[in-house]
Amino acid sequence: MTSLFLKCLLGALAVxxxxxxxxxxxxFIAGLVPLFPTFAxxxxxIVGSERSVADLRTTALFGLWSLIPYAxxxxxxxxxxxxxxxxxxxxxxxxxxxxxxxxLLAAWTRLHPxxx
Numbered sequence: 001m002t003s004l005f006l007k008c009l010l011g012a013l014a015v016x017x018x019x020x021x022x023x024x025x026x027x028f029i030a031g032l033v034p035l036f037p038t039f040a041x042x043x044x045x046i047v048g049s050e051r052s053v054a055d056l057r058t059t060a061l062f063g064l065w066s067l068i069p070y071a072x073x074x075x076x077x078x079x080x081x082x083x084x085x086x087x088x089x090x091x092x093x094x095x096x097x098x099x100x101x102x103x104l105l106a107a108w109t110r111l112h113p114x115x116x
Contacts, residue, residue: 007042010038010042011038011039014033014034014036014038017030017033018030018033018034021033040063043059044056044059044060047059058112062108065104065108066101066104068100068104069097069098069100069101069104070097072096072097072099072100073093073094073096073097073100074093076089076092076093076096076097077089077090077093080092080093
């Protein structure tokens with residue numbers, strides 16, 4: 001239970017830091033906070049302690065490939081923000097992320113069938 005509480009606390013601290021940074025003159029730094037590997041550290045610890053080193057490496061490699069849907073999301077926000085409202089931009093960018101993630105998962109499971 002303590003471990004679950006600490007994980008929740010990490011997420012809450014990240015959200016608080018984003019909110020505080022967004023109010024500063026260096027508001028753009030708030031975009032860096034989600035890239036701190038908070039959840040990756042948790043995932044890598046769990047995989048690394050429960051599975052093999054090869055599985056940890058596969059998880060890290062998939063993490064690198066997972067940057068593609070995130071890049072699609074950011075490009076969509078950048079491009080759509082001058083064309084749609086904030087809600088429309090974020091909604092469409094999220095749809096773009098989901099589509100890119102589905103494509104990534106489909107490609108990954110075909111190229112790495114042992115990992116699926």
